[in-house]
Amino acid sequence: MKKIYLIAILFVASSMSVFAQKGEKAAGVHLNFGTTASSVGLGAKFQYGLTDVIRLEPSLTYYFGGSGMFDITVNGHYVFFDVAPKINVYPLVGLGFDLCRYKWYGYDEDSYYGDEMPKMKTYKETDSAFKFNFGCGGEYGINDKIAVSLEQKYEIITGGFSQFVAGLGVKFNI
DSSP: OHHHHHHHHHHHHHHHHHHTTTTOEEEEEEEEEETTTTEEEEEEEEEEESSSSEEEEEEEEEEOSTTOEEEEEEEEEEOEEEEETTEEEEEEEEEEEEEEEEEEEEEOGGGOOTTSOOOEEEEEEEEEEEEEEEEEEEEEESSSSEEEEEEEEEEEETTTTOEEEEEEEEEEEO
């Protein structure tokens, strides 16, 4: 009989922690590494609990370097709370918009005179692209207000810029 009471108490306690998530807000920062951008990105994110287990996370990330990107994304998380003490895990899906910078080298046709070789020129361009991403993540609650997270996702980006992204972040409950 004690086992049944213990199981019932654990069930109610875990349900209460799940049901306490609706309407929760958090803000944070993250560091990402993108394989196509070949650089580190620094960003900011905001989380809002739509339901007890579903939350939205809009984020902005800027990837540094010559072939960097500016990334605007909205991800959805389905959170599995307390899979281990203070650890939550979630699959994620999202949509976004990227501004992708790149440079390439070519001959400057205006510098071609007779038998001389044309001069090399560096061209810099920026393309816009839409993306769909999917992946998973986990977070560890340091205390009631602060959690650190680890994410990995694959971004399918139009224009051939698709990439794998690994990220590390910290968030603060508001």
